[in-house]
Amino acid sequence: xxxxxxxxxxxxxxxxxxxxxxxxxxxxxxxxxxxxxxxxxxxxxxxxxxxxxxxxxxxxxxxxxxxxxxxxxxxxxxxxxxxxxxxxxxxxxxxxxxxxxxxxxxxxxxxxxxxxxxxxxxxxxxxxxxxxxxxxxxxxxxxxxxxxxxxxxxxxxxxxxxxxxxxxxxxxxxxxxxxxxxxxxxxxxxxxxxxxxxxxxxxxxxxxxxxxxxxxxxxxxxxxxxxxxxxxxxxxxxxxxxxxxxxxxxxxxxxxxxxxxxxxxxxxxxxxxxxxxxxxxxxxxxxxxxxxxxxxxxxxxxxxxxxxxxxxxxxxxxxxxxxxxxxxxxxxxxxxxxxxxxxxxxxxxxxxxxxxxxxxxxxxxxxxxxxxxxxxxxxxxxxxxxxxxxxxxxxxxxxxxxxxxxxxxxxxxxxxxxxxxxxxxxxxxxxxxxxxxxxxxxxxxxxxxxxxxxxxxxxxxxxxxxxxxxxxxxxxxxxxxxxxxxxxxxxxxxxxxxxxxxxxxxxxxxxxxxxxxxxxxxxxxxxxxxxxxxxxxxxxxx
Numbered sequence: 001x002x003x004x005x006x007x008x009x010x011x012x013x014x015x016x017x018x019x020x021x022x023x024x025x026x027x028x029x030x031x032x033x034x035x036x037x038x039x040x041x042x043x044x045x046x047x048x049x050x051x052x053x054x055x056x057x058x059x060x061x062x063x064x065x066x067x068x069x070x071x072x073x074x075x076x077x078x079x080x081x082x083x084x085x086x087x088x089x090x091x092x093x094x095x096x097x098x099x100x101x102x103x104x105x106x107x108x109x110x111x112x113x114x115x116x117x118x119x120x121x122x123x124x125x126x127x128x129x130x131x132x133x134x135x136x137x138x139x140x141x142x143x144x145x146x147x148x149x150x151x152x153x154x155x156x157x158x159x160x161x162x163x164x165x166x167x168x169x170x171x172x173x174x175x176x177x178x179x180x181x182x183x184x185x186x187x188x189x190x191x192x193x194x195x196x197x198x199x200x201x202x203x204x205x206x207x208x209x210x211x212x213x214x215x216x217x218x219x220x221x222x223x224x225x226x227x228x229x230x231x232x233x234x235x236x237x238x239x240x241x242x243x244x245x246x247x248x249x250x251x252x253x254x255x256x257x258x259x260x261x262x263x264x265x266x267x268x269x270x271x272x273x274x275x276x277x278x279x280x281x282x283x284x285x286x287x288x289x290x291x292x293x294x295x296x297x298x299x300x301x302x303x304x305x306x307x308x309x310x311x312x313x314x315x316x317x318x319x320x321x322x323x324x325x326x327x328x329x330x331x332x333x334x335x336x337x338x339x340x341x342x343x344x345x346x347x348x349x350x351x352x353x354x355x356x357x358x359x360x361x362x363x364x365x366x367x368x369x370x371x372x373x374x375x376x377x378x379x380x381x382x383x384x385x386x387x388x389x390x391x392x393x394x395x396x397x398x399x400x401x402x403x404x405x406x407x408x409x410x411x412x413x414x415x416x417x418x419x420x421x422x423x424x425x426x427x428x429x430x431x432x433x434x435x436x437x438x439x440x441x442x443x444x445x446x447x448x449x450x451x452x453x454x455x456x457x458x459x460x461x462x463x464x465x466x467x468x469x470x471x472x473x474x475x476x477x478x479x480x481x482x483x484x485x486x487x488x489x490x491x492x493x494x495x496x497x498x499x500x501x502x503x504x505x506x507x508x509x510x511x512x513x514x515x516x517x518x519x520x521x522x523x524x525x526x527x528x529x530x531x532x533x534x535x536x537x538x539x540x541x542x
Contacts, residue, residue, distance in 0.1 A: 001028040003066055003183055003211045004049060009058035011044055018044050022058070022237040024230065026183070031205065032213045033222045033244060036232035038454050038482045042215045045232065046070060046185045049213060062183070069181035071173055071189055083155045083163075083171050087143050090178045094136045101127050146174045149200035150193065151369065166192035177204065184212045190221050191479070194369040194505055195536070217483050219244055219508040234314060258313040265310050276300050321436040322461060322492035326470040331395035332359050334471055334499045335380055340389035342375055349375055350523045353389070362493075363501045364510050366532060367520035373503040374404055374475050376520065380501065381473055400469035402460050404476045404503075411449035415439055415459060418448050422463040437462040453480030461489065470498040478506045507532050 003026045010020040018041035026032065026049070034042050047053045048060055050070035062068070077086055088095065104124045108117065135142070147153045152170050155163065163171065169192050176184065190198050198221060205212060205225045213230075216222055222229075222244035229240040229247040238254075240247045276297045283293035334357045341351035349372030357363050365373050378384040379391050381401045393399075409418055420430050434444050437458040448456065457480055464472065472493075478486045490512055493500060504510055510517070510532035517528045517535045528535045 001063065002026070003028050003030075003063050005061045006048075007059045007061075009048070009055045009060060011041065011048065011053075012056045013044070017235060019232060019235045019237065020057075024237055024239060026211055026213065028063075028211055029209075030211055030228055031208075031226045032228045032230055033226035034213055034215045034230045034232070035217075035222070035244075035247075035483065037484055038452075040232040041235075042232055043187055045237075046187055046213065046215060049183065050185050066183055067179075067181040068183045068185065069176045069179050070185040071169075071176055071187050077160050077168075077172075081160050082157055083152065083160070084157065086160060086171060087147070087175055087178060090175055091136075091139050094131060094134055094139060097127055097131045098136060101131065142178060146177050149197065149204065150174050151197050170197075173201075180208075180210065182210045184208065184210055186212065186214045186216075188215060188217070190216060190218045190505070192369075195366065195507070196368060198505065198507075217478075217481065217486065218506065219483065234311070255313050258310070262310045262312055265307070269304065269307065272300055272304050276304070322465055322488050324465055324472065324492055324496040324498075325468055326398070326496075326498045327468045328396060328398070328470060329497075330359055330397050330470045330499065333357075333392075333394045334359055334361070334397065335394065335501065336390075336392040337379075338390045338392070340379065340386045340391060342372065342379065342384070342387050344372075344375060348523055350520060350525060351388075353525045355518060355525060355527070357499060357501055359394075359499055360497070361499055361516055362514045363499075363516045363518065364514035364532065365501070365503045365518045365520060366505075366510065366535065371520045372523075373520055377401075377473055377475050377501070377503060397471055398467070398469045399471045399473060400464040400467055402457075402464060402472070402474045402477050404479065409448045409456065409460070411447065413448055414445045415448060415451070416444040418459065419463060423466040425466075433462060433466060434459075454482065454485070457481055458485070465492075472496065472498065472500045472502075474500065474502040474504075476504055476506075477502060478504060478509050 005025050006022050009022040011018045022045075034045065036042050044053075047070070048055055050068050051062075052070065081089075101124060104120055104127070108120050108124070112120065131137070147156065150170050150173060152167070152174060155167060155171065158167075160168070160171075173186075173189055176186075189201060193201065198218075202221060202224045205214075212225075214222070214226060226243055227241075229242060229244065231238045231240065231247070231251065238251075240250050242250060279293050279297035279300070283290040283297065286293070335355065336357075337353050337355040340353040340355075342349050353376070365376060367373050375384065379386055380393075381399060382391075382393075410421075413421065416427065416430050416434065419434060420427075423430070423433070425433070431444055439455075439459070439462075448459070451459065457477065461477075477489065481489065486506070486509065490509060493513055500513070502510075502514065514531055515529070517530060517532060519526045519528065519535055519539070528538065530538075
């Protein structure tokens, strides 16, 4: 059964064509991963499926009475509401029935005539049946399950207007999961979630009874959740009936096949044009001119016009070109922590932490949200001081730091001015470098406050690449990057000759690059000679 159908759908934003003539179906129970480079229109397509906007051309239809829910990155909610109230509002109708049932219970406890009591009992029975059928008795358990899974229990009594952007997104996700719409649309649902919450959400989606379309750059998450891939590319929507890993293989095979077909057609067109030219020359050289040859040339021209020209497939898109270099190596011991403890606003994050990072090691720091991972990096780069213990940095260090929230950038500066503040080169050279990170033309004169999260990350990586550091300290470096940009960054880090310390929730990134992992948990830190998947296995065995 079809939940939603798109027929020849085209969408524009201003004068920009986002995609055109998209035709596809969303079948009931499917779990679809919607992928594509940044700017290809993934979020735009979700908005259309959610009935939040109308297509410029084409038709979108939904199965009758289909409920649709879209995860917003910044949901609009009454600011004075607590998180508990926000989630309880999902069950407004059931709560109304519950209130009426309680009212009837009070009436039945008072003196009433037999006729009135019979009528009240009948009404109460009908309400109770409706309440039970719609899951009224499971409301509290469902709310607790979702809050626990997404790890937002500590937010229960906080007011909405006191929440951070990331916390609001998590509460919005919880609200949407409790609503359980027939068609669930999720835009980057794993942003702001730690490992445990991602794994819980993965299981939730696997057992979800409705239909789901997910936009995500988390490769493991896509592999674990979706059964179909929609790829937005070159303003077209291509469908693959598989998960992400197999999509990568099938896409490469499709592009090679299409490129071969394109080349074959180009050869055919070239031969036809050469034949037409020769026929015309022979016809004109004849005395008198040969009408038969002219007719054959004309016939071939008509056949050539009727050929549907294949577009040249783009085998490799422009992507960021990252190449980290270092001029001088550091000492053997890069970072050494001994007995380090830290509290933030009276809350103990970690205590008695010992840590040693040597030259050329790739070290990942993992743990739940709030465990203190970013704080640990801040101590290493001397932006914070330890309450107890010693943080020692090795000799001849040049440290490049990528912070999670890009606080080192000035909002009022343009992209090119911000770049040249850190990398003193003349404007032409700066523009050439920024083009490697997909900042072209007038985009270099945008103010940094106008940049998306992915654009800010690309700008910061451009600065780091040209500062020749021998130590890179990276806090969530793959946040907001599309999959192609992540792969370019991973390839560059693999070639980097220096030391890398990173905090990340990107499991694919961690597994690929970091053979040493520190787990920060319960205010303690443990070192493992293994990547994330190895640590997770050890973690679950306990």
